[in-house]
Amino acid sequence: MAERLNSADAALRVRAAKVIPGGMWGHLNAANLPDGYPQFFARARGCRLWDVDGNEVVDFMCSWGPIVLGHHHPAVEEAVRAQAAQGATMNGPGAVLVELAEQLTGMLPAADWCLFEKNGTDATTACVTIARAGTGRRKVLLARGSYHGAAPWCSPSLVGVTAEDRAHIIHYDHGDLDSVRAALAEAGDDCAAVLASAFRHDMARALELPTRDYAQGLRALCDQAGAALILDDVRAGFRLHLGGSWEAYGVRPDFSAWSKAIANGYALSAVTGAEKWRDAAARVFTTGSFWAEATSMAASLATLRELQRVDGPAVMAAMGERLRAGLSALAAQYGVGVTHSGPAQMPLMLFDGDADFRRGNAFCSAALRAGAYFHPKHNMFLSTAHGPADIDRGLEAAEAGFRAVSRM
Amino acid sequence: MAERLNSADAALRVRAAKVIPGGMWGHLNAANLPDGYPQFFARARGCRLWDVDGNEVVDFMCSWGPIVLGHHHPAVEEAVRAQAAQGATMNGPGAVLVELAEQLTGMLPAADWCLFEKNGTDATTACVTIARAGTGRRKVLLARGSYHGAAPWCSPSLVGVTAEDRAHIIHYDHGDLDSVRAALAEAGDDCAAVLASAFRHDMARALELPTRDYAQGLRALCDQAGAALILDDVRAGFRLHLGGSWEAYGVRPDFSAWSKAIANGYALSAVTGAEKWRDAAARVFTTGSFWAEATSMAASLATLRELQRVDGPAVMAAMGERLRAGLSALAAQYGVGVTHSGPAQMPLMLFDGDADFRRGNAFCSAALRAGAYFHPKHNMFLSTAHGPADIDRGLEAAEAGFRAVSRM
Numbered sequence: 001m002a003e004r005l006n007s008a009d010a011a012l013r014v015r016a017a018k019v020i021p022g023g024m025w026g027h028l029n030a031a032n033l034p035d036g037y038p039q040f041f042a043r044a045r046g047c048r049l050w051d052v053d054g055n056e057v058v059d060f061m062c063s064w065g066p067i068v069l070g071h072h073h074p075a076v077e078e079a080v081r082a083q084a085a086q087g088a089t090m091n092g093p094g095a096v097l098v099e100l101a102e103q104l105t106g107m108l109p110a111a112d113w114c115l116f117e118k119n120g121t122d123a124t125t126a127c128v129t130i131a132r133a134g135t136g137r138r139k140v141l142l143a144r145g146s147y148h149g150a151a152p153w154c155s156p157s158l159v160g161v162t163a164e165d166r167a168h169i170i171h172y173d174h175g176d177l178d179s180v181r182a183a184l185a186e187a188g189d190d191c192a193a194v195l196a197s198a199f200r201h202d203m204a205r206a207l208e209l210p211t212r213d214y215a216q217g218l219r220a221l222c223d224q225a226g227a228a229l230i231l232d233d234v235r236a237g238f239r240l241h242l243g244g245s246w247e248a249y250g251v252r253p254d255f256s257a258w259s260k261a262i263a264n265g266y267a268l269s270a271v272t273g274a275e276k277w278r279d280a281a282a283r284v285f286t287t288g289s290f291w292a293e294a295t296s297m298a299a300s301l302a303t304l305r306e307l308q309r310v311d312g313p314a315v316m317a318a319m320g321e322r323l324r325a326g327l328s329a330l331a332a333q334y335g336v337g338v339t340h341s342g343p344a345q346m347p348l349m350l351f352d353g354d355a356d357f358r359r360g361n362a363f364c365s366a367a368l369r370a371g372a373y374f375h376p377k378h379n380m381f382l383s384t385a386h387g388p389a390d391i392d393r394g395l396e397a398a399e400a401g402f403r404a405v406s407r408m
Numbered sequence: 409m410a411e412r413l414n415s416a417d418a419a420l421r422v423r424a425a426k427v428i429p430g431g432m433w434g435h436l437n438a439a440n441l442p443d444g445y446p447q448f449f450a451r452a453r454g455c456r457l458w459d460v461d462g463n464e465v466v467d468f469m470c471s472w473g474p475i476v477l478g479h480h481h482p483a484v485e486e487a488v489r490a491q492a493a494q495g496a497t498m499n500g501p502g503a504v505l506v507e508l509a510e511q512l513t514g515m516l517p518a519a520d521w522c523l524f525e526k527n528g529t530d531a532t533t534a535c536v537t538i539a540r541a542g543t544g545r546r547k548v549l550l551a552r553g554s555y556h557g558a559a560p561w562c563s564p565s566l567v568g569v570t571a572e573d574r575a576h577i578i579h580y581d582h583g584d585l586d587s588v589r590a591a592l593a594e595a596g597d598d599c600a601a602v603l604a605s606a607f608r609h610d611m612a613r614a615l616e617l618p619t620r621d622y623a624q625g626l627r628a629l630c631d632q633a634g635a636a637l638i639l640d641d642v643r644a645g646f647r648l649h650l651g652g653s654w655e656a657y658g659v660r661p662d663f664s665a666w667s668k669a670i671a672n673g674y675a676l677s678a679v680t681g682a683e684k685w686r687d688a689a690a691r692v693f694t695t696g697s698f699w700a701e702a703t704s705m706a707a708s709l710a711t712l713r714e715l716q717r718v719d720g721p722a723v724m725a726a727m728g729e730r731l732r733a734g735l736s737a738l739a740a741q742y743g744v745g746v747t748h749s750g751p752a753q754m755p756l757m758l759f760d761g762d763a764d765f766r767r768g769n770a771f772c773s774a775a776l777r778a779g780a781y782f783h784p785k786h787n788m789f790l791s792t793a794h795g796p797a798d799i800d801r802g803l804e805a806a807e808a809g810f811r812a813v814s815r816m
Contacts, residue, residue, distance in 0.1 A: 012506050019509035021521050021686050026695020028500050040503055044495035052503055063497045066697055071495065087452035087479065089471045089673035091781060092436050095448055095460055098420050101427035113429050118526040118675055119696045129560060133568035150695050151559070152537060157693035160541035167572040234697075260697050265497035267526055267675045267698035278429050285565035287434020287558050288527045289474055289642075289668050290675035373499060 004369050008052040009038045026150065027064060027378075034361040034376060036368055044071035046385040049373060057373040058394040060323075062381035065235055065260035068316075069306055070385020076264045079302035083295045094294035100301045104272055107304065108244050110252035111272035115281060117291055120234035120259035121149030123269040124195070126286050127255040128153070130273065131193035131228040134280030139187035141194040141227075143174040145202040148195055148232050148257075168192075174200045175208060177217045184225050193228040194218065196253075198236035198245035199343065204357070204377040206350060207342030215249035228254035228277065234269070235260055238307055239316055239345040239381070263300035307384070313345060316382040319391055320344025323382070326395040334402040346379045351405065359405045366404035372397030412777050416460040417446045434558065435472060435786075442769040442784060444776055452479035454793040457781060465781040466802040468731075470789035473643055473668035476724075477714055478793020484672045487710035491703045502702035508709045512680055515712065516652050518660035519680035523689060525699055528642035528667035529557030531677040532603070534694050535663040536561070538681065539601035539636040542688030547595035549602040549635075551582040553610040556603055556640050556665075582608045583616060585625045592633050601636040602626065604661075606644035606653035607751065612765070612785040614758060615750030623657035636662035636685065642677070643668055646715055647724055647753040647789070671708035715792070721753060724790040727799055728752030731790070734803040742810040754787045759813065767813045774812035780805030 013030075016039070017023045023039070024030065030039035038051035047070055049059040062068065069076060087094060101114040117123055128140050140153075148154040152165035170186050173179040174197070184191055196218055200208035210218075222229040231253035236245045238261040246253065254277055259269035267290075273281055306312070321344045331338045336359075337352035351359035360376030367374050372394040374380060421438075424447070425431045431447070432438065438447035446459035455478050457467040470476065477484060495502060509522040525531055536548050548561075556562040560573035578594050581587040582605070592599055604626055608616035618626075630637040639661035644653045646669040654661065662685055667677035675698075681689055714720070729752045739746045744767075745760035759767035768784030775782050780802040782788060 008503075012503055015506045015510065019506065019513050019521055021523065021681075022690030024501070025523055025699070026693060028695065028700050030500065039500050040505075041495055041498035041500050042502065044498050049495075049499060059499065061499050063499055064697060066497050071498075072492075077492075084480075084485075087449055087457075089474045089675075090449035090452050090479075091457060091467065091469050091471055092438060092447050092449050093432065094450065095416075095420055097448075098423045098427065102423065105427050113427055115429065115433055118698065119530065121696065122527065125559070129568035131568075132570065138570050150693055151533070153560075155693050160537035160539075160688070160692045162540065162546050162576055164572040164575040167575075168570055265698075265701070267497075267701055267704070273429075280568070282430030284568045285434060285558055285563050287436065288529065289472060290526065290673075291433070292436050293673070293675055296675070 004036060004055055005053040006038065009040050012040045012052060034364040036365045046070040047383055047390050057368065057371055058390050058397065059373045060380040060394060061373055061375055062383050063265060065381050066265045068238060068261035068312065068383050069264045069303060070383045071265070073264055073306065075306050076299050076302045079298040080266065080295045083298035088295045089290060089293045093292035096294050096297040096301060097292065100297045103301055103304055104270065107242055107308065108256070108272055109247060110244055110256060110274060112275040113273055113278050113281060115271045115286065116297065117269045118267050118288055120257065120269050121151050122288070123234060123257035123259055123271050124148045124154065124232055125151055126271045126284070127230045127257050128193060129284050129286065130255065130277055130281045131230065133284050134277050135192045135226065135228065137190045137192040138168045139170055139191045140168055141170050141172050141180065141183045141187065141191065143197065143200070144171040146174065146197050147202065175210065175214055177214065177221065180218060180221050184221060191225050191227040193230050194222050195230045195232055198231060198233050198240065201235060201342065201379050206339060207348050207379055209343060210249065212249045215246050215251040219251045230254065231256045233258055236346060237261060238304070238312065240313055240343055242307060242313060262303065263296050264303040266296040266299035268296040268300050310384055312384050315384045316345035319386045320347050320382045322388060322391045323347065323394060326391065327398055330395065330399055330402045334406040336402055336405050342379050345382050348379045359408060362404050362408060363401035367397045367401035370397035370400035412444060412463055413461040414446065417448050420448045420460060442772040444773045454478040455791055455798050465776065465779055466798050466805065467781045468788040468802060469781055469783055470791050471673060473789050474673045476646060476669035476720065476791050477672045477711060478791045479673070481672055481714065483714050484707050484710045487706040488674065488703045491706035496703045497698060497701045501700035504702050504705040504709060505700065508705045511709055511712055512678065515650055515716065516664070516680055517655060518652055518664065518682060520683040521681055521686050521689060523679045523694065524705065525677045526675050526696055528665065528677050529559050530696070531642060531665035531667055531679050532556045532562065532640055533559055534679045534692070535638045535665050536601060537692050537694065538663065538685055538689045539638065541692050542685050543600045543634065543636065545598045545600040546576045547578055547599045548576055549578050549580050549588065549591045549595065549599065551605065551608070552579040554582065554605050555610065583618065583622055585622065585629065588626060588629050592629060599633050599635040601638050602630050603638045603640055606639060606641050606648065609643060609750065609787050614747060615756050615787055617751060618657065620657045623654050623659040627659045638662065639664045641666055644754060645669060646712070646720065648721055648751055650716060650721060670711065671704050672711040674704040674707035676704040676708050718792055720792050723792045724753035727794045728755050728790045730796060730799045731755065731802060734799065735806055738803065738807055738810045742814040744810055744813050750787050753790050756787045767816060770812050770816060771809035775805045775809035778805035778808035782806070
């Protein structure tokens with residue numbers, strides 16, 4: 001196999017090391033990725049991505065979620081172009097704010113109102129603040145190990161975080177209603193909210209969808225406790241179900257937090273909520289300089305309509321299943337044990353007995369050289385731009401990965 | 409004077425009331441503005457703004473700061489278009505991340521490294537977190553009444569905020585080094601950082617620039633205490649001085665927080681910091697789904713270069729002085745007492761003896777009808793798109809405002 005060119009990426013990393021602490025921040029730092037993964041990207045179209053050295057890959061990360069219709073989707077780009085030609089960040093919102101809020105409250109059965117922000121963390125934080133305002137209570141229950149953003153109250157790191165930032169956080173275990181009961185008992189009459197992820201998607205372990213009983217049980221426990229059920233749909237939103245990820249279980253949260261796929265890559269997040277929390281939402285002070293920016297809202301409106309038009313979740317599920325079936329067949333062919341988990345639209349493949357991810361990393365590195373960008377330990381993402389030929393091209397690259405693993 | 413048309417705005421407000429709590433959030437809620445101010449905007453070009461009813465105004469708010477070169481600046485729009493044609497939100501940053509970080513560290517003498525985020529609040533919060541990580545201390549000193557964002561630790565509202573969110577905040581009084589000394593004494597050996605605004609710009613009171621002695625004294629007190637000096641340049645950044653707002657006083661902060669004008673309306677914020685904090689910045693976990701988005705960085709690079717090319721702060725200062733001189737002349741002509749405060753690029757005009765802002769509101773409402781968008785109690789913003797003819801058109805509208813006040 002030809003050596004993958006990486007000289008432009010290497011040169012940029014040298015420059016970045018001087019002006020960006022650690023070369024890159026957070027989840028996007030390529031130091032956390034398998035060998036050979038590029039740090040810098042030059043171009044993106046549909047489900048194809050080119051790094052700064054011109055290496056092309058079929059992309060199975062979709063920018064870690066935001067790209068749900070494929071890069072540079074014509075309907076989204078046209079909506080953005082039209083809005084930008086009029087106005088973007090003005091002294092107040094454009095009419096598109098109202099249209100988008102109407103679209104969301106129309107498509108999401110649990111949503112009577114919306115607020116818009118820029119980060120997923122803005123949305124989860126606003127949900128907590130509104131729940132506290134509405135209940136007059138302080139405690140917030142989180143599933144141990146779950147990711148709800150990078151603010152001090154929920155960051156996966158404690159560096160620079162004080163004990164008081166977490167003073168009112170109580171943990172429960174995902175999928176375990178008894179642990180929720182115990183956490184509620186600990187909160188006493190001071191429980192403002194229970195945060196739940198759309199499904200368990202903690203890094204570096206198998207993904208777990210909730211059962212219907214669990215989701216409904218959590219709703220019932222919140223109702224008994226008078227606490228808000230906050231569904232963190234930042235990562236899964238608009239990929240699993242266009243009515244909200246727990247609609248399939250018949251569960252309607254008090255609040256949902258949205259971001260990532262909401263505007264096909266444009267910076268936007270949202271809180272949607274039920275009627276009973278409207279007054280609390282109006283009393284909380286939440287704002288930002290770019291939160292009324294109109295082009296991201298135009299992008300969102302176009303994205304959501306397109307997802308409805310093509311039934312995005314079904315399209316992505318079908319392609320995710322095709323990918324998963326192909327990966328399974330290859331794994332069997334090469335005699336390598338793997339476990340698939342998660343919804344097909346956001347799949348994860350772990351190698352059996354691979355606690356140190358040596359096999360997962362080797363698989364990814366080899367597949368990358370052969371033209372597909374997979375992730376060894378974080379859920380991946382499909383988009384509606386992934387067609388059968390793209391999946392098959394990805395599987396061709398995956399075969400190189402399995403071959404590498406079979407030789408270890 | 410012809411009645412100002414507002415039927416489209418009124419119709420949108422009715423719809424918004426159903427889907428947005430309180431009709432609009434935060435500082436952009438028109439309920440907090442003088443009578444007749446529109447909530448929704450349709451179009452923006454240069455320093456002109458059109459509401460959804462087609463009413464045109466000369467804009468002296470510049471979208472509350474972000475618009476620094478005027479709306480839809482050709483160099484910025486072209487940079488965004490070129491970057492968007494390649495890629496925006498990808499699996500990692502584009503090369504433009506490095507170029508922008510090099511631009512910032514090159515132009516800001518206090519900056520050895522950068523991090524990029526989306527909100528001003530992201531930037532101030534990251535500064536605090538990094539200071540805590542770097543010092544192993546917890547206390548943060550804020551000037552009483554200062555605005556540093558909308559997160560629970562610093563929000564101007566306590567609704568939904570817990571006591572623990574503020575557990576390590578100690579207040580001092582802007583401009584009063586003795587009060588800083590007292591706050592440092594209270595913090596003991598636990599002071600991580602002192603936050604300072606570029607100048608005192610608290611809502612509804614005269615703006616106050618720091619003295620050189622005060623700025624240098626604050627720097628010396630931080631050095632003695634081993635605490636970081638964080639300059640919140642979110643609002644003033646790139647309007648007062650292209651090297652950082654305290655460069656004029658010979659004071660270099662440990663960190664600066666930037667947003668608003670950094671990308672001429674595109675959603676971006678940044679932290680810049682000194683070498684000694686680089687390691688702490690690399691250890692803190694701070695990230696967001698859109699923080700590597702490339703078009704906002706391309707917009708920023710174009711914006712900063714254009715500000716350097718035209719000496720933006722000088723252009724805005726000259727036009728701000730022209731505005732101020734004209735307002736003073738009109739005030740004298742109509743026998744109305746006013747007080748100007750703040751830097752000319754971010755001016756505020758308060759009516760004497762107008763604690764309830766009746767005169768300020770009446771002035772603004774009448775001026776708006778006559779074609780200029782002023783603010784009665786928040787600092788206003790100039791852009792480099794404001795030319796002499798625009799200022800004079802604004803003054804013509806202001807005359808209607810003074811006339812209205814003189815009849816009260």
